[in-house]
Every structure is written in structure tokens, then in C-alpha cells.
Amino acid sequence: MRDIRIAIDGFGAIGREIASLLLARHDHYASTYGVDVHLVAICEAEMGLSVEGGLRTDQLGQLASGKSGADFLLSSRPDLFIAAGSGDMGADQSGSGYLRSALAAGCDAIVVSTGALIDDGCRLRELARTTGAQLKISGAIGAALPTIDMLQHNLAGCKAVRIEGIFSPCANYILDAMMNCGATLSEALGEAEKEGLADCRSRSDIDGSGTARKLVLLANFGLDSPLSIDSLTVQGVEAITEQAIAAWRSQAMVPRLVGTLVLEAGSVRGTVAVRPYFPGDPMALVRGRCTATRIVTEEMGEIVVTNCAAEPRATAAAVLKDLEHILRIRSGRFQW
Amino acid sequence: MRDIRIAIDGFGAIGREIASLLLARHDHYASTYGVDVHLVAICEAEMGLSVEGGLRTDQLGQLASGKSGADFLLSSRPDLFIAAGSGDMGADQSGSGYLRSALAAGCDAIVVSTGALIDDGCRLRELARTTGAQLKISGAIGAALPTIDMLQHNLAGCKAVRIEGIFSPCANYILDAMMNCGATLSEALGEAEKEGLADCRSRSDIDGSGTARKLVLLANFGLDSPLSIDSLTVQGVEAITEQAIAAWRSQAMVPRLVGTLVLEAGSVRGTVAVRPYFPGDPMALVRGRCTATRIVTEEMGEIVVTNCAAEPRATAAAVLKDLEHILRIRSGRFQW
Numbered sequence: 001m002r003d004i005r006i007a008i009d010g011f012g013a014i015g016r017e018i019a020s021l022l023l024a025r026h027d028h029y030a031s032t033y034g035v036d037v038h039l040v041a042i043c044e045a046e047m048g049l050s051v052e053g054g055l056r057t058d059q060l061g062q063l064a065s066g067k068s069g070a071d072f073l074l075s076s077r078p079d080l081f082i083a084a085g086s087g088d089m090g091a092d093q094s095g096s097g098y099l100r101s102a103l104a105a106g107c108d109a110i111v112v113s114t115g116a117l118i119d120d121g122c123r124l125r126e127l128a129r130t131t132g133a134q135l136k137i138s139g140a141i142g143a144a145l146p147t148i149d150m151l152q153h154n155l156a157g158c159k160a161v162r163i164e165g166i167f168s169p170c171a172n173y174i175l176d177a178m179m180n181c182g183a184t185l186s187e188a189l190g191e192a193e194k195e196g197l198a199d200c201r202s203r204s205d206i207d208g209s210g211t212a213r214k215l216v217l218l219a220n221f222g223l224d225s226p227l228s229i230d231s232l233t234v235q236g237v238e239a240i241t242e243q244a245i246a247a248w249r250s251q252a253m254v255p256r257l258v259g260t261l262v263l264e265a266g267s268v269r270g271t272v273a274v275r276p277y278f279p280g281d282p283m284a285l286v287r288g289r290c291t292a293t294r295i296v297t298e299e300m301g302e303i304v305v306t307n308c309a310a311e312p313r314a315t316a317a318a319v320l321k322d323l324e325h326i327l328r329i330r331s332g333r334f335q336w
Numbered sequence: 337m338r339d340i341r342i343a344i345d346g347f348g349a350i351g352r353e354i355a356s357l358l359l360a361r362h363d364h365y366a367s368t369y370g371v372d373v374h375l376v377a378i379c380e381a382e383m384g385l386s387v388e389g390g391l392r393t394d395q396l397g398q399l400a401s402g403k404s405g406a407d408f409l410l411s412s413r414p415d416l417f418i419a420a421g422s423g424d425m426g427a428d429q430s431g432s433g434y435l436r437s438a439l440a441a442g443c444d445a446i447v448v449s450t451g452a453l454i455d456d457g458c459r460l461r462e463l464a465r466t467t468g469a470q471l472k473i474s475g476a477i478g479a480a481l482p483t484i485d486m487l488q489h490n491l492a493g494c495k496a497v498r499i500e501g502i503f504s505p506c507a508n509y510i511l512d513a514m515m516n517c518g519a520t521l522s523e524a525l526g527e528a529e530k531e532g533l534a535d536c537r538s539r540s541d542i543d544g545s546g547t548a549r550k551l552v553l554l555a556n557f558g559l560d561s562p563l564s565i566d567s568l569t570v571q572g573v574e575a576i577t578e579q580a581i582a583a584w585r586s587q588a589m590v591p592r593l594v595g596t597l598v599l600e601a602g603s604v605r606g607t608v609a610v611r612p613y614f615p616g617d618p619m620a621l622v623r624g625r626c627t628a629t630r631i632v633t634e635e636m637g638e639i640v641v642t643n644c645a646a647e648p649r650a651t652a653a654a655v656l657k658d659l660e661h662i663l664r665i666r667s668g669r670f671q672w
Contacts, residue, residue, distance in 0.1 A: 128671070144635075144636035144639070145639075146486075146490040146639075149489060153485060153489050153490070154482040154485050154486075154657070156657045156660035157361065157364075157656050157660045158657070281621075282621050282640075285618050299357075299480075299649055299650065299653035300645050300653050300654070301480060301644050301645025302644050303480070303481075303482075303641060303643050304641070304642045305640070305641045306618055306639070307637060307638070307639050309637025309638070314635065314636050314637055317493065317633075317635035317636050321491070321492045321493055321494070323493075324493045325492060329670045334470070334665045335464070335468070
């Protein structure tokens with residue numbers, strides 16, 4: 001049975017969940033793909049653990065200090081590595097360089113953190129193509145909400161003409177609080193933080209930049225377009241006026257923070273803005289922790305997907321979905 | 337460049353659309369997968385055409401009589417054949433036998449017609465596994481609405497616990513006419529037929545059997561469950577009483593004809609019935625020509641997909657999506 005050695009960078013809530021799920025599915029990978037999956041190394045900013053023959057579940061709490069960084073992880077000779085750290089190998093900003101070394105060596109990679117991908121996504125993708133490495137990023141866009149998957153798999157062969165995405169539960173919450181409870185932006189934000197909406201801890205979902213980053217990755221990886229973040233028009237929920245709220249309320253419209261890609265004449269244009277939807281539009285039903293995407297194609301009409309899931313389990317499952325796709329390719333087992 | 341020889345059985349609206357799209361994408365297949373795709377034979381019940389080096393678009397109207405049937409198509413030595421005929425090789429009921437011969441010879445198959453699959457799906461699937469042939473059936477369930485795709489690809493590794501599907505535009509139309517316009521079942525059915533809703537031409541969408549067939553295929557092919565059609569509890573829109581309509585109207589509920597699969601303790605249970613949804617449920621928004629599925633999983637929460645598309649283009653595009661997945665496997669090109 002072929003060995004597949006996996007290393008995980010990042011051992012916060014998502015990294016831990018990935019590790020647990022991965023170990024629990026060992027026998028599934030063996031019986032389905034004929035591979036013996038070993039988790040050979042894990043690390044976070046300061047600590048880590050590597051075990052030549054693969055970690056067991058009861059070792060996941062035994063990280064030791066000083067074992068971290070790119071050299072530490074690569075010395076475990078992974079076939080595949082999972083970048084689930086918030087900063088991609090910490091404050092030295094070596095995320096992109098690390099990913100680059102791994103892909104250059106033909107090591108497959110699954111990336112959750114958007115950092116390195118935003119700056120360097122197209123080049124990393126090109127590098128993966130050159131060496132034949134697989135580079136998967138479901139966890140960085142939508143996670144359990146299929147986005148790149150939809151474009152590459154479910155709509156294979158079709159021409160997408162427009163894509164909309166509601167990616168920020170924080171913005172959903174804030175807009176609903178402003179519309180339905182008359183809350184101000186800061187009141188709504190305070191409530192969202194109390195509710196534990198993780199993305200509200202950063203400004204990126206207030207100013208729209210979090211959605212903008214997801215649009216760029218969707219264009220770079222899902223549409224093979226070199227769209228850069230500087231080319232986007234971005235307006236977040238912070239730009240919403242009381243007048244706008246009052247007008248939408250009187251028209252019974254439902255505002256949502258939406259990232260939109262429009263494909264026209266061979267180019268892709270991206271915008272992030274709060275847009276009102278009719279109440280009969282499935283995008284208007286996307287509330288709370290839910291996310292959604294609408295893809296309009298020439299051949300298959302319009303597809304809308306919504307997802308409501310609990311984190312960190314859903315993102316971990318999205319990462320392991322990517323793993324499963326890679327295992328199919330590496331094992332050549334495509335029979336179901 | 338490797339040749340891929342394709343034969344199509346069925347040359348009605350869907351078969352013609354498949355042939356046109358396939359020929360139009362010849363260069364795309366060559367550049368993306370390095371394969372030279374030839375349409376070597378097409379036939380319908382009485383007529384057909386085969387061209388050793390592959391048909392051109394201007395030859396699609398030149399079918400000659402007497403060229404039909406399994407022997408005719410197989411004599412064109414296809415690598416892949418597409419079963420898009422309503423009866424799978426006509427009234428001799430040889431559909432299953434034909435599919436069986438092709439799969440036994442290792443020929444890949446894409447099937448739109450449900451006939452042979454319902455009677456013989458699990459055995460055909462087992463045969464394909466044995467010979468290494470790919471057997472794809474997106475066009476038989478949901479078409480442009482991803483269903484099997486969702487289970488096998490987007491939710492890879494996850495455990496589905498419940499699946500709902502709204503597969504009948506005819507039933508959507510009838511239920512809306514009864515709810516919103518006070519129409520009787522026969523009035524609503526007459527209107528739907530006038531509107532050209534194709535599935536209303538048969539009784540299968542009134543009595544729920546069309547949805548039941550799709551559930552069986554979804555269980556057999558998407559869940560690897562041997563669910564048989566006899567085990568389903570099936571009630572169609574014809575069972576709806578005026579009292580039920582009045583009650584749903586007074587509660588502001590939206591009834592839909594829904595196929596449901598419940599996965600429990602290793603077994604799969606299937607029912608087809610008209611069920612009321614709250615207006616804030618995305619399934620309640622599925623109207624007219626639209627279809628939808630909801631999949632509840634342990635790891636990724638709940639995913640709802642809706643599709644609104646124009647036929648026969650959408651079903652043809654779904655068949656060619658299946659083709660694209662097969663070409664990836666046959667060419668080994670999985671880089672995007």
C-alpha cells in the first residue's frame with residue numbers, strides 16, 4: 001500500500017479539527033484509495049511534533065517548543081502539506097516562500113489561509129502546473145460552500161458569465177440587525193461579536209476586503225483569470241447610510257454584502273458592495289452563519305448554492321474534501 | 337493525440353443538442369485534455385449515420401434509414417457512448433443489454449434515459465467497476481442541477497444524513513396554480529401542458545413516479561445503496577385534497593413535490609410526497625422550471641442547490657460535463 005505523508009502547518013481550532021478528522025478517516029482512505037495516510041508532522045508558530053511513522057490521536061496534545069517553521073515541516077518529507085495557519089508560517093512572512101518550496105518539489109498542497117495566495121496565487125498556481133503538484137484552496141473560499149468546485153467540476157465545459165458570493169456571516173448579521181432592529185453599525189457589530197461570529201473580530205468583513213480577497217482567489221483559481229485585488233471596486237457595510245437602510249426597508253428589499261464577478265469580452269471585473277435583493281431571491285434568505293454563491297452560465301442557466309454549517313468542523317471537512325480529490329488523482333481510483 | 341470515438345443513441349431534441357455542443361467543443365477538448373474527440377455514429381429508432389473519421393456539423397441532418405440499433409452503434413467501435421434515447425434502443429427493451437455489452441467491453445457510458453438504469457442500475461454499476469469503465473448519469477437525475485456530483489465530489493468524505501429533491505417543474509407549476517389561483521388539479525395540468533412543461537406530458541410527474549425513479553438512481557449511484565423502487569412510499573400531486581391546499585394557504589406554507597432519502601443505521605429509506613415548506617426556506621422559492629436539492633451532512637451542515645435552466649441545452653451540457661470528467665480521467669490531466 002502506498003504511503004501518503006501529510007504535514008500540517010497551523011494548529012489552532014481548524015488545524016486541530018483537520019488532524020482529528022484525518023486520523024479518524026485513516027481506514028476509509030486505505031479501503032477507498034489503497035493508500036496509507038500518515039500525519040507525520042504538525043506545528044504552530046512556536047511548537048510542533050513530528051513522528052516518522054505517523055502520529056496517533058493521543059499524541060496531538062504533545063507539541064514541543066522549538067519545533068516549528070518551514071525547515072521543520074519539510075524535514076518530515078511530506079507528500080502533501082496543509083497550510084492552515086493564520087499567517088502561513090508566522091510573522092516572517094515566509095508563507096509564500098514555504099509554499100513555493102513545497103510545490104517546486106512536487107509536494108501537493110492544500111491551503112486555508114488566504115495570505116500567500118492573494119499576493120502570489122497565480123505564480124504558485126503556475127508553479128504547481130509545472131511540477132505536476134496539486135494546489136487546492138477550498139478552505140480559503142467558502143469552505144463547505146462549493147465555489148471553485150462548482151466552476152471546475154459541476155459546471156465543467158460551461159461558460160460562466162456572472163458570479164455572486166455572500167461570504168461574510170458577520171456582514172449578514174450586521175445588515176439584518178440594522179434592517180430589522182434599527183441598530184447602528186457599531187451596535188450591530190457589538191452584537192455580532194457577542195454572538196461569536198469569528199469573522200467580526202477583524203475589520204475585513206466590515207470594510208469588504210475579506211470578500212474582495214475571496215473574489216480574487218475565485219477568479220485566479222476558478223476562472224484562470226489574473227484578476228488582482230487592486231482592480232476591484234470595494235465598498236463594505238461601513239459605507240451603508242441610514243437613508244439606504246430606510247429605503248430598502250420601505251421597498252421590502254433585503255441587503256447583503258456581495259462580491260460579484262462579471263465575465264465579459266474575455267475579461268473579469270470584480271466589485272464588492274452591499275446590494276439589495278428581492279425577498280423571493282434565494283440570496284435574500286442567506287442569514288446568520290450561512291453563505292451562498294450564484295453562478296450564471298450560458299449552458300446550464302443559473303445555479304444558486306447556500307451552505308449553513310458549524311465551524312471549525314466545516315472548514316476542516318472542506319480541506320479533507322480537497323485531500324480526497326488529490327487522493328483520487330494520486331491513486332487513479334475513480335470508480336464509485 | 338489520442339482519439340476518443342463517441343457514439344450517440346437518441347437523436348431527439350437532447351441528442352441533437354449534445355451532438356452540436358460536442359462538435360463545437362472539439363478544439364477545447366484537444367487543448368485541455370490532449371484528445372481528438374470524434375463523433376463516429378449517431379442513431380435514433382429507425383435511422384442513423386456513421387462516419388469512420390468523425391461527423392461534421394453539416395452532416396447531422398443526413399441520417400439514413402435502416403441504420404440503427406445496438407449492432408449498428410457498436411460497429412462504429414466507440415470508446416464512449418451516450419444513451420440519450422427515450423427508450424434506450426427502442427421497443428425491444430434491449431437498452432440494458434446494449435449498455436451491458438458496451439460496459440463489458442470497457443466502453444465508457446453516459447446515460448440520460450432512466451429506463452435501463454432503474455431496472456438494472458446496481459448491476460450495470462458493478463459491471464463498470466469490474467471492467468474499469470466509467471458510467472455517468474447526471475442527465476438522468478437533475479441534469480444541470482448537481483446531485484450525484486454533490487455527493488461524490490463537493491461533499492467527498494462527508495456523511496450525508498438526509499437528502500431532499502424537487503425534481504419536477506410540472507409539479508411545481510401545478511401546486512402553484514392550485515395554491516395561488518385556486519385551480520383544480522386538471523385545470524392546473526391543462527395550463528402546465530399549454531406552457532410546454534415537458535414532464536407534464538407523462539403521468540410520471542403527477543403520480544410522483546418520476547421523482548421516485550430519480551431517488552432510486554441517487555441512492556444507487558450517489559450513495560452506493562441498493563435501494564429499489566418497490567421499497568419507496570410514493571404519493572404524487574394527484575393525492576392532494578382541497579382541504580390540504582386550504583390549510584397550507586391559511587398557514588402561508590408552500591407545498592412542493594419532494595423526494596426524500598433518509599440515511600439511518602446503515603440503511604436508506606425513500607419517500608415521495610407533497611410537503612409544505614416555510615416561505616423562508618430556500619426550497620419554497622423553487623418555482624416554474626427550477627429544481628433543487630438539499631443535502632444535510634454531519635460535517636458540512638446543510639447545502640441547498642437550486643437550478644433554473646432552459647432545456648434541452650441544460651441536459652446536453654450536463655451530459656458533456658460527465659464527458660469532461662471522463663476525459664480528465666482518461667487523459668490524466670487534472671491541472672487547472
